[in-house]
Amino acid sequence: MDVKEYIASGILELYVAGTLSPEENLEVQHYALQYPEIQQEIEAIEKAILALTKTASPKMPKNSFAKIKAEIEDVIPFTPEATKRKDTSSWSTYLGWAASILLAVGLFWMYSENSKLKSEIELTNQENQGLQNILSDTQEEISIKENLLQQLRDKNVTVIALGGQAVSPTSYAKAYWNKEESKVIIDAQGLPEPPDGFTYQVWSLKLDPLTPTSIGLLADFAAMDSKLFTLDNANESEAFGITLEPEGGSESPTLEQLYTLGAVGS
Amino acid sequence: MQLDNLIIKFQQKDKAAFETLYTMYAENICGVINVIVKDAERSEELCQDVFVKIWEKSDQYDTSKGRFFTWILNIARNAAIDEVRSKTHKNQKKNLSVDSLVGIYENSEDLNGKMDTIGLQSLLKGLKDKCIKLIDLLYFKGYTQKEAAKELNAPVGTIKTRIRSCISTIRKNMA
Incomplete structure (x- = not known):
């Protein structure tokens, strides 16, 4: 492991x-x-x-345990007087005591069996609940993934591979651009986690002359397990680029921090 | 190891062991109750009831319920939430609001002048609202992963990694 x-x-x-x-x-x-x-x-x-x-604690009095102690002592009443009362004990009193002790033991045994069974039932219920939770989580995840696959398979989707640039040659990303719906899904699995205070920003580029337009941030990068981000893009993009920018994004791309870039094929 | 021994003795109804455990956790347990109930006096009473209950239920604790603290935290949360939902409290028009911890953090909404709000703020420094809400839901309100995801409108799969990074920030703030 x-x-x-x-x-x-x-x-x-x-x-x-x-x-x-x-x-x-x-x-x-x-x-x-x-x-x-x-x-x-x-x-x-x-x-x-x-x-x-x-x-968040309210400041408590120093002897706050005293009250609890008093209360838990009440729980076990024990009367020592009973032992003092009689010196003349006959066999019948012993028998009485023995019988009642036997009864008490019996009752206690039944009680403990009963509570054992109850706690077993409770445990089983909890187990069931746990399994049901897992099942519904899994179903939810499957439906999210199926939905995503559907989107990627759409016939209007163009796939653009974005290759690593000078800052980070091993980085890569993919853009799935659905022109009809003006949506682009960025698969950022090949990007390193951004350092604290920075975020990735995605740009739509026109090549001649070079005009970048921001189409959004890859927000909450670390928390997004799938590393798939859906952004709106109504531009006539000719290429897509991803740069690292200070948190909140920038007006125009910091080209020295260009991580990946790829042109839209014809 | 020492904690394990204390718990064993506590389960054998050793009052001295119970008092030690009380000293270790009373402020935390009363703190959780105070965040939910938002009334220092009532919280203290309730906190006492909770510890009596813990004593009475001592034989019900076993390791399948997790850490000892987690077990008593759960008992305290349930008691506090029951209290807020009960009728007596409704009259006072207070509700189980989702953002109680966020409120305390942002407005230094000290419920009754008894909390250590400065301490709280320095521990939560740099945490986003989303983080504080998530901590509130998971630790103070006892939400499951799924319930928390629903409440925050986030995918269930992100809850675990998110709470990890939130708690890490608190740990950095402690250092």
């Missing part, structure tokens, strides 16, 4: 929040025992949440 990848997935944050299913909880615990890095990460996340929740 790739520990770094597991940590980066964000599952541990959800584990601390308590929103995972019992199975997922057990899986995380299993890995935490196996990999100290995961255990440390869980503790660090919990520490952050502890720091945050603590700031």
Whole structure:
């Protein structure tokens, strides 16, 4: 297993929040025992949440535990007087005690069996719920992907390959341009994650003379798992380019930061 | 390791162990309740009830429920949300608003002058509203991934990576 990848997935944050299913909880615990890095990460996340929740606390009186202590002591009533009362105990009282103890043990046993069964049912229900959630998540993802595939397969779509430029020769991207619907889908899987405070901006270019028009930003790049971005483009584009710009985008492209570029074929 | 021992003793109804756990987590638990209930006095009462409940339910905790803190956090959240939804509270016209944490952060809307708003703001520094909302939903309101995605109008698949980056910022702010 790739520990770094597991940590980066964000599952541990959800584990601390308590929103995972019992199975997922057990899986995380299993890995935490196996990999100290995961255990440390869980503790660090919990520490952050502890720091945050603590700031919201109403300032509490110093002896605030005293009240709780008083209350939990009430829960177990025990009367020592009963033992003092009689010295003259006959066999019938012993028998009475024995019978009632037996009854109490029996009742307790039934109670614990019952609550065991109840908690088993609860666990099964939770498991069901967890599986249902997974199923509906998966269905949702499939329908999003199918929809996307449909869009890419449209007969009006022109595919433009954008090749890496001087700043980043290994970068690449693809533009799926649907001229009829004035939409372009950018597949930015081949671009590195932008540094903090920067964002990618997509430009539609006219070549003669060279006139760039911004058609949008690849916003929330890191959070977008699919790295597919849909933008509006009503221009008569002859080429597409992607540059790295300060957050919020720029009026005109910073050409030294041109990552990828590609011309629209005829 | 020490925490594990404390929890075992607590489950054997050791009051001293319970008091130690209380000292470790009371402020956090009361803080979560305070964000939801928005009433310091009522939060303190409720917080006390929650710890009594934790004591009574001690045998129900096991590791399939996650971290011990996560377990008590869940009990506290449920109690606080029940409180807000209950009738007694409706009279006071307060509701379970989605953006309570954002409100506290932006308006320094200190509910009753008792919170450490400066501490809160320095921890949340540089976080976008979206992030604070997500933290509020997942940690303070107990939303599932799916519910949070719906509330924020975001794809379910992005919730995990997003919360990872949000919490990372808080961790940087702590350093």
